[in-house]
Amino acid sequence: EAGVVQSPRYKIIEKKQPVAFWCNPISGHNTLYWYLQNLGQGPELLIRYENEEAVDDSQLPKDRFSAERLKGVDSTLKIQPAELGDSAVYLCASSPNSGTGGGELFFGEGSRLTVL
Amino acid sequence: GEDVEQSLFLSVREGDSSVINCTYTDSSSTYLYWYKQEPGAGLQLLTYIFSNMDMKQDQRLTVLLNKKDKHLSLRIADTQTGDSAIYFCAELPYNNNDMRFGAGTRLTVKP
Numbered sequence: 001e002a003g004v005v006q007s008p009r010y011k012i013i014e015k016k017q018p019v020a021f022w023c024n025p026i027s028g029h030n031t032l033y034w035y036l037q038n039l040g041q042g043p044e045l046l047i048r049y050e051n052e053e054a055v056d057d058s059q060l061p062k063d064r065f066s067a068e069r070l071k072g073v074d075s076t077l078k079i080q081p082a083e084l085g086d087s088a089v090y091l092c093a094s095s096p097n098s099g100t101g102g103g104e105l106f107f108g109e110g111s112r113l114t115v116l
Numbered sequence: 117g118e119d120v121e122q123s124l125f126l127s128v129r130e131g132d133s134s135v136i137n138c139t140y141t142d143s144s145s146t147y148l149y150w151y152k153q154e155p156g157a158g159l160q161l162l163t164y165i166f167s168n169m170d171m172k173q174d175q176r177l178t179v180l181l182n183k184k185d186k187h188l189s190l191r192i193a194d195t196q197t198g199d200s201a202i203y204f205c206a207e208l209p210y211n212n213n214d215m216r217f218g219a220g221t222r223l224t225v226k227p
Binding site for chain 2: 040
């Protein structure tokens with residue numbers, strides 16, 4: 001069974017440019033997460049989807065970040081315009097349930113963004 | 117700052133035991149997790165413990181939980197060079213699906 005697939009793995013852009021990341025969760029996983037991981041730190045939640053509904057986006061900087069999961073399967077995370085401080089790894093994870101009850105999160109390999 | 121705290125580095129010799137410690141702040145956390153991250157990869161769940169347990173053993177891994185002190189530890193027996201990675205402690209507060217991670221402990225295993 002394929003794991004969580006993310007693309008691109010690496011992206012280098014100049015500041016003020018837009019960028020988009022794509023995530024395909026494990027088949028059948030209803031819950032999808034986008035995390036931000038800065039160098040030397042643990043992941044921080046940006047947004048969580050239950051099917052196509054964003055149920056927790058309180059940490060998403062909505063002035064420049066947006067996300068969608070239109071059909072409740074794959075998802076995109078967009079930054080427009082990108083700033084230097086956005087350089088980080090963007091991790092996507094999925095879970096067959098909402099993460100409670102000992103549910104495991106399955107992580108993709110991440111998309112490493114460098115903003116010059 | 118992060119609510120989950122870990123020491124940043126640990127270095128051990130191959131064959132020794134490794135103990136990675138973590139403190140968390142939310143006493144309502146029902147589940148506590150240990151994830152492993154190898155270079156260039158995502159996080160992989162190693163083990164988790166329910167809050168009503170104080171110990172869980174899984175092959176070379178032993179998790180100890182002290183709820184009173186909000187202290188969690190991961191012991192790796194017979195540490196191998198392949199165990200070199202970053203280990204993240206995470207808590208899942210009750211009635212909240214926002215899993216909170218520590219900054220990670222970088223384990224280096226020397227031959």
